[in-house]
Amino acid sequence: MSLGSVPLKYRIQIDRQQCMQCMRCVDNCSYGVFREEDDGNILIDSRKCTACHRCISMCPRDAINLSERPVDYRSHPLWTPEAREDVINQSRSGRIVLAGMGNAKDYPIIYDRLVLDACQVTNPSIDPLREPMELRTYLGQKPSKLDIRKQENGEIELNTKLSPNLELQTPIMIGHMSYGAISLNAQLSLAKAAAKTDTYMGTGEGGLHKDIYPYQDNMIVQVASGRFGVDINYLERGAAIEIKIGQGAKPGIGGHLPGEKVCTDVSCTRMIPAGSDAISPAPHHDIYSIEDLAQLVRGLKEATEWKKPVFVKIAAVHNVAAVAAGIARSSADAVVIDGFRGGTGASPKVFRDNVGIPIEAAIASVDQKLNDQGIRNKVSVIASGGIRNSADVAKSIALGADAVYIGTAALISMGCRVCGNCYRGLCPWGIATQREDLVSRLDPEVESEHVANLINSWTLELSELMGAAGINSIESLRGNRSRLRGYMLDEGTLDVLQVKPVGA
Amino acid sequence: MEPVRIDARGLHYTPLNQQIRRAVSEGATEISVDNVLGQRFIADGLKGEVTIRINGVPGGDLGMFMNGPTCIVKGNCDHAPGNTMDNGKIVIHGSAGDAVAHSMRGGKVFVRDDIGYRGGIHMKEYGEEHKPILVVGDNACSFLGEYMAGGIIIVLSKSGNTFGGRGVGSGIHGGEIILRGKLKERQLGVGARITEFTEEDLEKINPYIEEFCEYFEIDPEKYLDTKYTKVVASSSRPFAGKYVWE
Ligand code: SF4
Ligand code: SF4
Numbered sequence: 001m002s003l004g005s006v007p008l009k010y011r012i013q014i015d016r017q018q019c020m021q022c023m024r025c026v027d028n029c030s031y032g033v034f035r036e037e038d039d040g041n042i043l044i045d046s047r048k049c050t051a052c053h054r055c056i057s058m059c060p061r062d063a064i065n066l067s068e069r070p071v072d073y074r075s076h077p078l079w080t081p082e083a084r085e086d087v088i089n090q091s092r093s094g095r096i097v098l099a100g101m102g103n104a105k106d107y108p109i110i111y112d113r114l115v116l117d118a119c120q121v122t123n124p125s126i127d128p129l130r131e132p133m134e135l136r137t138y139l140g141q142k143p144s145k146l147d148i149r150k151q152e153n154g155e156i157e158l159n160t161k162l163s164p165n166l167e168l169q170t171p172i173m174i175g176h177m178s179y180g181a182i183s184l185n186a187q188l189s190l191a192k193a194a195a196k197t198d199t200y201m202g203t204g205e206g207g208l209h210k211d212i213y214p215y216q217d218n219m220i221v222q223v224a225s226g227r228f229g230v231d232i233n234y235l236e237r238g239a240a241i242e243i244k245i246g247q248g249a250k251p252g253i254g255g256h257l258p259g260e261k262v263c264t265d266v267s268c269t270r271m272i273p274a275g276s277d278a279i280s281p282a283p284h285h286d287i288y289s290i291e292d293l294a295q296l297v298r299g300l301k302e303a304t305e306w307k308k309p310v311f312v313k314i315a316a317v318h319n320v321a322a323v324a325a326g327i328a329r330s331s332a333d334a335v336v337i338d339g340f341r342g343g344t345g346a347s348p349k350v351f352r353d354n355v356g357i358p359i360e361a362a363i364a365s366v367d368q369k370l371n372d373q374g375i376r377n378k379v380s381v382i383a384s385g386g387i388r389n390s391a392d393v394a395k396s397i398a399l400g401a402d403a404v405y406i407g408t409a410a411l412i413s414m415g416c417r418v419c420g421n422c423y424r425g426l427c428p429w430g431i432a433t434q435r436e437d438l439v440s441r442l443d444p445e446v447e448s449e450h451v452a453n454l455i456n457s458w459t460l461e462l463s464e465l466m467g468a469a470g471i472n473s474i475e476s477l478r479g480n481r482s483r484l485r486g487y488m489l490d491e492g493t494l495d496v497l498q499v500k501p502v503g504a
Numbered sequence: 505m506e507p508v509r510i511d512a513r514g515l516h517y518t519p520l521n522q523q524i525r526r527a528v529s530e531g532a533t534e535i536s537v538d539n540v541l542g543q544r545f546i547a548d549g550l551k552g553e554v555t556i557r558i559n560g561v562p563g564g565d566l567g568m569f570m571n572g573p574t575c576i577v578k579g580n581c582d583h584a585p586g587n588t589m590d591n592g593k594i595v596i597h598g599s600a601g602d603a604v605a606h607s608m609r610g611g612k613v614f615v616r617d618d619i620g621y622r623g624g625i626h627m628k629e630y631g632e633e634h635k636p637i638l639v640v641g642d643n644a645c646s647f648l649g650e651y652m653a654g655g656i657i658i659v660l661s662k663s664g665n666t667f668g669g670r671g672v673g674s675g676i677h678g679g680e681i682i683l684r685g686k687l688k689e690r691q692l693g694v695g696a697r698i699t700e701f702t703e704e705d706l707e708k709i710n711p712y713i714e715e716f717c718e719y720f721e722i723d724p725e726k727y728l729d730t731k732y733t734k735v736v737a738s739s740s741r742p743f744a745g746k747y748v749w750e
Contacts (some may be wrong), residue, residue, distance in 0.1 A: 086750075095748035227625065229608040231590040232549040271609055271630045272653060276677055276740040281651050285604050285625045286565075286584050295544070295564060299587070302521060303549025303569045349750060425747065444529045 003092060003193045006085050006362060007071035010049040014042060014046060018063035025055035025064060030426040032440055043187045049294045052419040052426035086349070097347040100420035102249055102376065102408065103384060110360035111392045115202040115502065117483040124429075126467040133463040134473035136168040137403050139240075140165030140309040140333040142204040142377040163333060164309050166220075166240050170196035171474055172393060172461040174451070175384050175405035176222050176242070178204025180266040180278070181422070182213060182411075185447075186431045188413055191215035192448030197455040200239060202405065205280060207269035208234050213356045217363060220311065223300065226280035232303060234425070240333075241300050242311040243293070245284070248342030248359070248385040250351045251315030252284040263434050294330035301331070309333035310381065316340060316362035321369035327379065328370055334380035336405065341386030341410040344425040345432060359385045367400025367479050390461035400479040400496065413454040414447040506532035517543040521550075528552045528573075542582070547575055563728070564601070567594050571613070576719075583620065586613040589636075595719050601646075608655070610634035614641075616720045618641060621669075622643040625680060629654025639716045647671040652665070653678040657736070658709055660684050660716070660727055672696055673735050681735040682709060684727070692735065701732040 012033055022479025024035040031050055035043040056064050073081045086097055119125040141163035149157045152204050174190050188211060194201040195218045203221045207229020222236030223230050235241055267274035287293050312327045313336035327335045335459050363383045370376040383396045384405035415429035422432035430442030471477050485502045486494045494501060508527040510518050514662040520543050527535050531552050540560030547556055549569040558577045566585040574593040583601035584618035586594050588706050603614045606719035608627050623644045629635045636655035641662050646669030649657050659667055666685035673681050676692025
């Protein structure tokens with residue numbers, strides 16, 4: 001017997017009295033939910049809906065209504081509708097379930113159980129309007145001591161050789177999202193925004209398209225296990241190089257861009273054949289140890305004549321602190337930690353929802369380990385994976401991060417509604433698609449403004465939060481866990497975070 | 505310009521590479537590096553039309569990210585010569601370690617004798633001009649050509665011992681692995697399959713064999729027949745059947 005169909009995920013309804021039959025929903029929905037009949041009536045196929053909200057945002061009459069899971073199952077706390085549907089899906093297919101966007105399981109969010117501090121009476125808060133707030137951040141190795149001599153003419157001479165650092169005007173960077181996974185217009189918008197806000201963004205493992213060259217000074221070029229798009233020119237163009245070992249949304253496994261997404265332009269940028277899968281193996285096959293990692297770090301530095309900082313990105317996993325300490329000794333300049341809420345176009349659901357640890361705990365334990373070993377100055381710590389607002393940024397820095405990468409938040413600022421269907425290549429917002437008509441919906445001039453606005457507003461809020469806490473430099477917030485308190489966090493977690501409970 | 509000679513005795517790889525880069529930027533087309541002993545990353549990221557003769561045993565990642573030069577090694581090589589190389593040539597008068605030509609996207613690597621494990625892993629081609637070639641004179645170890653996405657690996661087994669390893673071409677989704685003699689099905693990795701080696705194939709690899717033989721002064725005649733096994737991908741989408749969407 002057949003398993004039949006599972007209930008609708010979403011139901012779309014049009015308030016026919018409100019509707020003026022402008023047909024914008026028909027034109028805008030790339031999933032084919034709406035169809036115009038000969039008589040001008042609109043037919044709805046709710047089963048195709050992904051809740052991308054494109055129609056809703058375009059409807060001039062607010063006539064469209066969307067409801068999630070309109071059909072009830074018998075309620076059961078363990079056998080959720082999702083659990084049942086996954087079983088049905090796998091019974092039919094016998095395959096691994098892939099899913100989009102970040103971890104969708106209802107784990108507690110540590111950020112939301114941490115509160116920030118403010119000054120009252122005893123030490124005054126600072127008004128960022130009249131006092132300079134120092135948000136400038138340098139990423140890279142710092143010397144453990146400076147050898148400074150005064151010359152006879154009174155000039156100060158620095159005798160310590162400094163490592164190359166990236167200079168950011170805000171501790172917020174845009175994470176790695178590759179051309180191929182997202183459209184060129186989307187990447188261009190992000191790159192322009194990074195340039196406007198004096199920060200950096202990652203290329204992802206998709207090479208560097210020539211249209212992005214004008215923004216190369218704001219790009220961090222990624223070297224992942226597939227080595228896509230990596231050649232000496234690519235390495236030389238980037239402001240910094242990032243070796244990707246792992247990713248929070250799928251720790252321990254490689255990635256693959258399905259062949260249908262590898263069009264000619266994507267193929268040229270990635271330097272792979274068109275139409276074939278772009279497969280990133282799980283490990284780098286020249287890295288089986290920390291010593292091998294050091295070999296690749298040095299290989300990249302040697303290729304670029306030691307002019308560029310090299311970052312190493314890992315997924316936050318159980319022993320992340322020990323791994324980070326190894327990375328700090330590999331001559332890398334920064335370690336990027338991607339928490340288990342990190343977004344992605346596609347990831348096996350079982351990994352996305354079950355492997356890895358929250359970024360908050362990872363930042364704290366890495367910072368602590370590096371401090372304990374006296375090597376915190378050797379690497380900067382960049383945190384990513386589920387950072388939603390300036391408070392998350394402030395808390396990340398107070399836990400010990402130097403800077404953060406944002407991914408999903410930047411996409412939302414360009415229209416993304418976190419529908420999680422990126423893998424289908426039909427993103428109606430022109431982000432996760434290569435279809436020309438959809439890509440052209442995204443105007444890089446306008447969207448770069450939106451992304452820049454987001455970064456600027458978070459930066460403003462960050463300086464307000466710092467001012468309220470009487471801190472005028474990001475350096476004084478970094479790792480300053482005494483300015484955090486845990487609310488309803490268990491003792492074990494508080495211990496890892498090295499944070500006191502509220503009231504203490 | 506006069507050939508440039510560099511003495512690498514006791515020299516760290518960075519100053520050594522700086523000397524090579526300087527010579528190339530001054531227009532040298534022939535550079536000899538003597539007394540090489542374990543220096544890694546020689547010619548790393550180097551561009552240009554230059555022939556570098558390396559006398560001694562270089563360390564790992566020789567010619568990494570290299571784009572254009574020719575490196576002729578009079579000695580053995582450590583791991584991964586030609587790692588992510590874009591264009592150029594590496595000729596090794598001896599043997600080399602693991603992961604030879606790792607992720608190589610263009611150019612050629614010729615190894616007179618043996619190579620270690622995972623040779624030619626993730627080699628890939630694109631466009632007309634990027635087709636990496638790895639020719640091994642004698643033998644290779646297991647896991648040859650894993651994840652390969654293009655280019656050609658040729659193993660000539662010149663001493664007569666045919667390839668005895670396993671896991672050939674796991675996850676291969678492009679390119680060809682050509683081995684002298686017969687290969688058993690059980691030596692294949694997942695996603696790889698054996699096809700017939702034809703006269704056309706011979707025609708295709710002929711120039712690479714001749715080039716190889718010329719470098720090492722071997723008579724090519726013995727290798728110009730169809731006694732090879734060709735391993736290719738069962739699909740250019742090896743993982744297409746593994747997943748289902750949520
Ligand atoms: S966009 Fe709104 S008003 Fe226009 S046809 Fe669709 S439902 Fe009606
Ligand atoms: S980017 Fe992905 S999650 Fe966002 S709207 Fe597009 S398809 Fe949906």
